[in-house]
Structures are given as structure tokens and as C-alpha cells.
Amino acid sequence: MSGLAAARELRAHGCTVTVLEGRKRTGGRVWTNHDLGFPIDMGANWIQGTDGNPLTQSADHSSVQVHQTDTESVRLWGPDGELVPDDDVEEAFEEFEDLAGALEEVAYELDSDETIAEHTVAILSRMLGEQVPDPVDGIVSRWASDPFAGGSYSFIPVGASPSDFDALAAPVGERLLFAGEATIKEYYATVHGAYLSGLREARRINRLTPR
Ligand SMILES: Cc1cc2nc3c(=O)[nH]c(=O)nc-3n(C[C@H](O)[C@H](O)[C@H](O)COP(=O)(O)OP(=O)(O)OC[C@H]3O[C@@H](n4cnc5c(N)ncnc54)[C@H](O)[C@@H]3O)c2cc1C
Numbered sequence: 001m002s003g004l005a006a007a008r009e010l011r012a013h014g015c016t017v018t019v020l021e022g023r024k025r026t027g028g029r030v031w032t033n034h035d036l037g038f039p040i041d042m043g044a045n046w047i048q049g050t051d052g053n054p055l056t057q058s059a060d061h062s063s064v065q066v067h068q069t070d071t072e073s074v075r076l077w078g079p080d081g082e083l084v085p086d087d088d089v090e091e092a093f094e095e096f097e098d099l100a101g102a103l104e105e106v107a108y109e110l111d112s113d114e115t116i117a118e119h120t121v122a123i124l125s126r127m128l129g130e131q132v133p134d135p136v137d138g139i140v141s142r143w144a145s146d147p148f149a150g151g152s153y154s155f156i157p158v159g160a161s162p163s164d165f166d167a168l169a170a171p172v173g174e175r176l177l178f179a180g181e182a183t184i185k186e187y188y189a190t191v192h193g194a195y196l197s198g199l200r201e202a203r204r205i206n207r208l209t210p211r
Pocket of ligand 1: 001002003020021022023026027028029030042043044045046047048143147148149151152153179180181182188189190191192194
């Protein structure tokens with residue numbers, strides 16, 4: 001997101017831009033996987049906060065359908081396409097959060113997709129109170145071991161501070177500039193943070209480049 005935002009902004013200002021992408025796909029940590037024949041978001045899928053968020057504006061200008069939730073609620077559609085009643089969702093979600101924590105603990109230690117699938121089925125069966133069928137297929141995201149991601153998104157661990165984001169954003173010699181969600185302390189860990197950091201660096205390049 002940050003790289004493409006920077007590229008687009010620079011092009012809009014008449015610069016010639018070359019984007020180098022390390023992976024065989026574009027999108028980075030915004031990735032809708034279609035391997036199973038239907039779309040699954042492996043990374044970001046939620047516009048975090050709508051007021052003043054530039055992504056809300058983009059969604060408004062595109063044909064993307066947007067549904068509003070808050071951090072405490074989710075919308076769930078059943079296989080028949082019917083909206084599941086809020087009370088049912090809430091009950092299942094509370095249990096899911098407990099069990100997802102348990103799954104996260106085991107997932108770190110497991111390296112085979114099959115074993116993770118077995119644990120997931122066991123947890124879902126516990127959560128739903130009945131044995132769920134074995135999955136016909138599955139995909140496992142591995143952002144932490146992905147060399148082009150190095151983890152899902154940045155956070156502030158013990159011993160770090162928000163100023164570390166500024167350090168990561170600092171240019172080197174007016175020649176080497178850095179964008180990305182981990183360079184913007186106000187909105188780190190988000191797509192709109194990545195987007196805004198790309199615009200920031202494009203504008204810095206514009207200021208630095210004599211015309
Ligand atoms: C599971 C998950 C869920 C998330 N959910 C949300 C959400 O709901 N809402 C939200 O706002 N945010 C969410 N995020 C965070 C959001 O996805 C990221 O903050 C944002 O996409 C990061 O954008 P970026 O441009 O900084 O980095 P990236 O999207 O990682 O882009 C970096 C690009 O550089 C490429 N690259 C890396 N190294 C090299 C190299 N050496 N050479 C060439 N190319 C290279 C990468 O392949 C990639 O295309 C989520 C992330 C994950 C993983």
C-alpha cells in the first residue's frame with residue numbers, strides 16, 4: 001500500500017516511477033487469496049476507523065460494498081446468505097475469542113498445515129458443541145516467517161516507544177526514504193497508515209527534487 005501510494009502520488013506530479021516488487025504478486029499485506037476457488041482475505045480486510053480515513057473516501061468512490069461494525073461487533077452471514085441474528089453472533093464470538101487465544105498458542109509451535117487444521121476443527125467443534133466435518137481444504141497464513149513481511153504488523157513491545165516509528169521514518173541523506181505502516185506513529189499497523197506514509201514520502205521527494 002505505502003509503495004503504491006507513493007508511486008501514484010509521484011506520477012500525479014509528473015515523475016517517472018519504477019516499482020520493484022519482491023513477491024510474485026502485488027498487494028503486500030493486503031491479499032485476497034483465491035486458491036480455494038473463493039476469496040479469503042489473508043491480510044487486512046477492515047477499514048479501521050471511518051472518520052477522516054482516506055480509505056473510506058476510496059471505498060465511497062469505488063463499487064466496493066462497505067458494512068459498518070465497531071470493535072465489539074461482527075456481521076455474519078450464513079451459508080444461505082441470511083444475516084445471522086446479533087445475539088447468536090455475540091455468543092459465538094465470545095467463545096471464539098477464548099478459543100482463538102488457545103489456537104494462537106498452539107499454532108506458534110506447530111509447523112504443519114494438517115496439524116493446525118486438526119486443532120482448528122477440534123476448537124470449532126468445542127465452540128459449536130458438535131463435531132464439525134473435516135475441512136476439504138485449507139490455507140494457513142504465515143506472515144511471521146514471510147521474508148517480505150517479517151510479521152503481520154508493527155507494535156510497541158516493552159522497551160520500545162512511539163519515537164521508534166519516527167526513527168524508522170527518518171530519511172538517509174535525502175536520498176533513501178522510508179514509507180510503510182511501521183514509519184507512522186499516529187496510524188501504525190493499519191492500511192491507511194501505510195497509505196498516508198506513502199503520500200508523506202512522495203511529497204518529501206517532491207520537495208527535495210528540483211524542477
Ligand atoms: C492478518 C492481517 C490482518 C490485518 N488486518 C488489518 C485490517 O483489518 N485493517 C488495517 O487497516 N490493517 C490491517 N492489517 C495491517 C495492514 O495490512 C498493513 O499495515 C499494511 O498493509 C502495510 O502496508 P505497507 O505498505 O506498510 O507494507 P506491505 O503491505 O507489507 O507492502 C510492502 C511491499 O514491499 C514488498 N517487499 C518487501 N521486501 C521487499 C524487497 N526486499 N524487495 C522488493 N519488494 C519487497 C512486499 O512484497 C510488499 O508488496 C493487517 C495485517 C495482517 C497481516
